[in-house]
Amino acid sequence: MNIGERLQESWDYLTGPGLWLSIGEGVLRIILIIVLALIIVRVTRNLVDRLFKKREKGPIRITERREATLKKLIKNVVAYVVYFVAILMILDNVLGFKVGPLLAGAGVAGLAIGFGAQNLVRDIISGFFIIFEDQFSVGDYVGVAGIEGTVEEIGLRTTKVLSWTGELHVLPNGNVTQVINYSIHNGLSIVDVNIPYESNVNDAENAINNIVATLPDKYDFIVGVPEIIGVQNLDVSHFTIRIIADTLPGFQWAGERNIRKEIQNQLYNAGIEIPAPRIVMYSGNDKEKLLDKNRERGE
Structure with missing residues (x-):
């Protein structure tokens, strides 16, 4: 052919x-x-x-x-x-x-x-443990591998975490060695309020009590009435009153922001000002008098 x-x-x-x-x-x-x-x-x-x-x-x-x-x-x-x-x-x-x-x-x-491909095998095995040990789930707010955000998806090899600024992080499950899960138990809001020494402690606590008693009705994520722990610190120009409040899981930061806002408004209406740094100035004559007094004391 x-x-x-x-x-x-x-x-x-x-x-x-x-x-x-x-x-x-x-x-x-x-x-x-x-x-x-x-x-x-x-x-x-x-x-x-x-x-x-x-x-x-x-x-x-x-x-x-x-x-x-x-x-x-x-x-x-x-x-x-x-x-x-x-x-x-x-x-x-x-x-x-x-x-x-x-x-x-x-x-x-x-x-x-x-x-x-040991890394691939490690990722898959870690994925099984994450899921079946319920370390975290979709929708949880977690801190993992130096990243904080909401879990978007959990796969056998990777986990997707969406940070609050919008970045989507894809993490190999083998890198998930330590997890902070903010969505399992109630959060705790801790708020420190600085009060000038010119104000009375009892007056400041009464003003704060009046506003924190209304917060659970205003904000659904605040669980129970916030509690005043007492005077936390004594500083140069002010003392510090600490307030704590239980919140729903993951809402502790929102609780702190709203508690500060409400307390600031209440203190302002009660005539209690926010402390400011103070500078004491002396004239030349006053300085000489102070030095003379110090010399006399030294004698």
Whole structure:
């Protein structure tokens, strides 16, 4: 068979219906597999939502924050598994790859890669411990790896933390070695108020008591009436009264800001001024008199 006949045969094959029918059939199978995978993922996510919704009426109770974390994790794991199976089906049933030997080789290669990818393995293991030990959950305000913010997502390998200034930090779970969780227990607002020595301690405490008694009604995140601890410090030009207040988890800073604002307004209306630095000045004659007095005392 000469070159011309081979070219003609190749042209007939490329323009013939058999090739395009097989390509069309393969593309159709791929589309069907992808659509089926998307449907399975969508249905599974709806089932997970319904399952957790029915659990609210059941005997097993978990916190809302942990529920949000588990729901997101289960949905992600299901999506990974379904898409992985879909890829295997496309490779085996459509493209004609032998998946069995490929998986066997992947197992051996995975073992070798595991020794080289120790950080990846550490991240995944740390992710399991974070989730199942309930160290923190989606929506918690935490301090982790030198970053403070709200947990947006917890995955098996990374955790996403949104800081209050808007930056989204993606942290490998292996770097989560110490966690400060502000969202589990009630917070404590600590406010120090400086009062000048010209004012009476009892008058200042009475004015403060009058305003703190109304704060729980004004602010939902303040739990109970704030308490005056007493005089915390004696400074050069003022003494310090400390107030503490229980708040909802994560609201201790908001509690401090609002308590300061309300107390400042009340003290101003009561005629108690904020202390200011004082400078004592002497004239030249006064200075000589003071020096003479000191000499006389020294004698």
